[in-house]
Amino acid sequence: MAGAGGGGCPAGGNDLQWCFSQVKGAVDEDVAEADVISTVEFSHSGDLLATGDKGGRVVIFQREQENKSRPHSRGEYNVYSTFQSHEPEFDYLKSLEIEEKINKIRWLPQQSAAHFLLSTNDKTIKLWKISERDKRAEGYNLKDEDGRLRDPFRITALRVPILKPMDLMVEASPRRIFANAHTYHINSISVNSDHETYLSADDLRINLWHLEITDRSFNIVDIKPANMEELTEVITAAEFHPHQCNVLVYSSSKGTIRLCDMRSSALCDRHSKFFEEPEDPSSRSFFSEIISSVSDVKFSHSGRYMMTRDYLSVKVWDLNMESRPVETHQVHEYLRSKLCSLYENDCIFDKFECCWNGSDRTVERVQYFKL
Amino acid sequence: MMLSKGLKRKREEEEEEEKEALAVDTWWLDPGHPAVAQAPPAVASSSLFDLSVLKLHHSLRQSEPDLRHLVLVVNTLRRIQASMAPTAALPPVPSPPTAPGIADNLLASSDAALSASMASLLEDLSHIEGLSQAPQPLVDEGPPGRPTGGAPPSLGALDLLGPATGCLLDDGLEGLFEDIDTSMYDSELWAPASEGHKSSPEDGPGKEEAPELDEAELDYLMDVLVGTQALERPPGPGR
Numbered sequence: 001m002a003g004a005g006g007g008g009c010p011a012g013g014n015d016l017q018w019c020f021s022q023v024k025g026a027v028d029e030d031v032a033e034a035d036v037i038s039t040v041e042f043s044h045s046g047d048l049l050a051t052g053d054k055g056g057r058v059v060i061f062q063r064e065q066e067n068k069s070r071p072h073s074r075g076e077y078n079v080y081s082t083f084q085s086h087e088p089e090f091d092y093l094k095s096l097e098i099e100e101k102i103n104k105i106r107w108l109p110q111q112s113a114a115h116f117l118l119s120t121n122d123k124t125i126k127l128w129k130i131s132e133r134d135k136r137a138e139g140y141n142l143k144d145e146d147g148r149l150r151d152p153f154r155i156t157a158l159r160v161p162i163l164k165p166m167d168l169m170v171e172a173s174p175r176r177i178f179a180n181a182h183t184y185h186i187n188s189i190s191v192n193s194d195h196e197t198y199l200s201a202d203d204l205r206i207n208l209w210h211l212e213i214t215d216r217s218f219n220i221v222d223i224k225p226a227n228m229e230e231l232t233e234v235i236t237a238a239e240f241h242p243h244q245c246n247v248l249v250y251s252s253s254k255g256t257i258r259l260c261d262m263r264s265s266a267l268c269d270r271h272s273k274f275f276e277e278p279e280d281p282s283s284r285s286f287f288s289e290i291i292s293s294v295s296d297v298k299f300s301h302s303g304r305y306m307m308t309r310d311y312l313s314v315k316v317w318d319l320n321m322e323s324r325p326v327e328t329h330q331v332h333e334y335l336r337s338k339l340c341s342l343y344e345n346d347c348i349f350d351k352f353e354c355c356w357n358g359s360d361r362t363v364e365r366v367q368y369f370k371l
Numbered sequence: 372m373m374l375s376k377g378l379k380r381k382r383e384e385e386e387e388e389e390k391e392a393l394a395v396d397t398w399w400l401d402p403g404h405p406a407v408a409q410a411p412p413a414v415a416s417s418s419l420f421d422l423s424v425l426k427l428h429h430s431l432r433q434s435e436p437d438l439r440h441l442v443l444v445v446n447t448l449r450r451i452q453a454s455m456a457p458t459a460a461l462p463p464v465p466s467p468p469t470a471p472g473i474a475d476n477l478l479a480s481s482d483a484a485l486s487a488s489m490a491s492l493l494e495d496l497s498h499i500e501g502l503s504q505a506p507q508p509l510v511d512e513g514p515p516g517r518p519t520g521g522a523p524p525s526l527g528a529l530d531l532l533g534p535a536t537g538c539l540l541d542d543g544l545e546g547l548f549e550d551i552d553t554s555m556y557d558s559e560l561w562a563p564a565s566e567g568h569k570s571s572p573e574d575g576p577g578k579e580e581a582p583e584l585d586e587a588e589l590d591y592l593m594d595v596l597v598g599t600q601a602l603e604r605p606p607g608p609g610r
Contacts, residue, residue, distance in 0.1 A: 096435050184438055203438040232446060234439045253439050286419060286450050290443050343447075344422060344597055349440055 022077060024051075024061065041105040043115065046358075049077055050117055052102025056086035058119055058172075060130065081130055083172035086121045098123050104189050108211075111195070116175070118198065122185040125200055127176035127211065136166040181207050181217045188238045194245040201238035206250060208262075220268050221250060221260065236351075237297045249299070249306060255292030257308060259319070275317055277324045287339045287348060295351035300360045309354040312336060416455045418594050423448045425598040448551055 025035070034055030041050050049061040062080035089098040100121055108116040114131040139161040143149050184202035191198045199220070200207050206221035221238075225231055234253045241247035246262045257275040260268035279288060291311040299306045305326075308315045312335060315325035331352075335342065342348040426444045430436045 094435075185435075231442060234442050236439065253442055286447055286454075289446050289450070293439070293443060340419070343419075346426075349443065 024077070038101050039104050041107060041117075043107040043117075044109060048080065048107070048115065050105045050107070050119075052085065052105050052119060054099075054101040056084055056088070056100030056102060056121065058083055058085045058102065058105065058117075058128070060170075081170040081172050083128070085119045085126060085128065086124065089123075103186055106189050106191055106198070108191055109195055118189050118191065120186050120189050120200065123179065123182055125178040125186070125189060125209075126174050127178075128172050129175045130170060130172050133169045133171060134166060135163045137161040138164050176211065176214050178209055178214050178217070181209075187236060188250075190239045190248070192240045192245050193243055197245075199238055199240060199248060201235050201250060203234040206235065206238050206248075206268075218266075220248075220262060220266070222267065222269060236294050239297055239299060241303055242299050242301060243303045249297055251294035251297045251308060253293040254289060255294055255310060257294065257297060257306070257317070273319070273322050275322045275325075277315070283336070285339065287343055290343070290348050291339065296353040298355055300356050301358070302360055305360070307354050307356060309352050311348060311350075311352075314354050416451050418590060420448065420451045420455065421591065421594040422598055423451060425594075445551070452551060 025031075025037070032055075034053060034057075036054045037051050038054050039052040042048070043050070047063045049063075051059050051061070053059070058081075059079060060081045061077035063075040063077050066075055085102060086100040088100045090096070091098055098121065102119050102121060104118075104120050106118045108118070108127075110116075114129050117128050117130070119126055119128060138145065139159050141150070141155060141158055141161075142152065178200070182200065182202045182205070184204050186200055186202050188201040189198060190201075196212075197208055197210050200209065200217075201221075204222065204224040205219055207217040208220045209217045221235070223233065223235060232254075233256075236251045236253055238248060238250035241249075247259065248262070248268075249257055249259045251257045255276065258271035259273035259275070261272045262268060264270070264272065279292075294308045294310050296309040297306060304319060306317050306319060308317065308325075312333060313331055314329045316327035316329075317325045339348060423444055427441075427448065430441050430444060
């Protein structure tokens with residue numbers, strides 16, 4: 001598993017400094033398999049950080065309020081809520097166990113006091129509501145303080161319940177369960193800018209859901225060949241455009257990115273734009289395809305650019321230019337001479353994520369801390 | 372909003388260290404190595420091919436194989452196969468001075484656990500391949516690289532895996548690997564090594580096969596050792 005390694009590529013100026021602010025969780029070698037973190041996602045404001053682990057749990061951290069006496073200190077994150085999102089399941093039809101490992105978490109834009117997030121394992125997506133409760137109602141008519149029901153015929157007077165403060169309690173409750181729509185393993189979920197729909201992508205298909213409707217979804221991309229013998233490429237990541245609710249992109253194991261417009265047809269098998277950088281003949285090897293496989297794709301906040309992550313580099317693309325990226329950042333170029341060893345021990349198949357910072361000015365990536 | 376070019380990181384010091392380590396680990400793929408420089412590309416390709424076949428088998432043995440991993444390995448296999456000469460009869464290769472030393476050290480230092488895991492691995496894979504015949508002398512196989520005929524064992528492997536492969540078999544994935552011919556590797560790989568040591572070369576029809584035999588045996592022994600390790604990922608780095 002890749003260790004945390006901050007990488008900063010400041011676009012303008014070299015005044016960006018990176019350092020560890022906090023380390024959460026066990027730092028020793030004896031970490032239970034179920035505790036291994038499998039995905040991480042900040043909320044839009046950055047006040048909340050959600051982590052998912054192999055045991056199907058979600059832990060949410062909250063940034064503490066900035067202390068006016070220490071204005072320059074970075075806010076620390078403390079545990080806010082923990083809940084079991086997914087449990088292991090067994091598919092009796094195929095005689096397969098479905099892992100509870102959380103593959104992705106995505107926050108919904110906040111529209112009320114409560115927070116909503118989508119979490120997914122290989123097969124099922126769940127919508128969770130995280131809400132705070134700091135008041136308790138007292139003085140019910142039909143039940144005692146300890147909850148026992150009263151006999152209605154014995155009530156002689158009515159009273160209005162009073163809200164009294166209590167210790168803060170954070171509740172997580174499942175609101176929707178979106179299941180049975182994916183034959184293959186879900187690798188991506190992305191909430192649309194319309195705040196009503198979202199997509200889920202597996203190795204061969206992308207489905208469009210409405211957040212209110214759980215019993216059906218629309219298939220919008222299907223790259224499964226009629227004859228599975230012809231399968232040479234799988235979907236690796238997908239994301240909606242941040243502003244145009246009809247536009248989405250998906251990346252492939254061959255290092256290509258396709259942009260689709262849902263207005264053009266119901267099934268977006270034909271892309272509107274096709275992004276691929278021509279292979280450099282001088283660095284061609286048996287492993288060229290593996291290292292070109294895109295593991296993550298993210299639109300910039302402006303929507304003008306997108307960033308892709310492959311094994312050795314991060315590339316920034318201008319959506320108006322399909323022929324090549326506008327920027328390429330080598331993450332760990334020193335690994336290029338060790339590709340054979342990395343192929344032997346399967347490290348070459350590791351997947352990394354990338355993200356933009358708030359102002360779209362720096363590129364952040366995760367890299368191997370040490371091999 | 373235009374973004375300026377990113378800065379390339381300089382890692383010259385570490386690159387030299389890594390290259391030295393690479394020379395020990397995978398000398399047969401280091402183009403600077405005297406043995407490899409003299410050896411035909413087929414030697415390096417065939418080692419990689421064996422490794423890829425191992426990975427393919429391992430992937431297919433999963434109850435629900437990772438489709439991305441599978442597709443990438445298959446595509447890599449196809450690339451390697453395409454690059455290998457059609458008649459891949461290995462000409463005599465000058466024996467590299469360091470190779471026997473490395474192999475001997477590896478064999479000598481391999482402890483009981485490694486031997487046991489190798490034995491169980493070979494047993495598992497021989498079940499998959501459905502091989503039950505006695506170990507055959509390599510000489511009878513003909514020139515290495517030539518297919519020994521018969522149905523592609525990759526198809527057989529998938530058949531033997533049975534319903535546990537679930538949705539992939541249902542989707543007809545069994546035909547995916549028909550174009551990859553691994554028959555010439557299967558008997559070679561498993562038959563002699565199942566005895567846990569180098570089999571003594573049988574008297575071949577020609578003397579020119581003897582040094583070739585040693586080289587091929589050494590190659591696949593190395594590959595099996597590497598293949599065993601390839602199936603176990605080292606523990607990930609700490610936070």
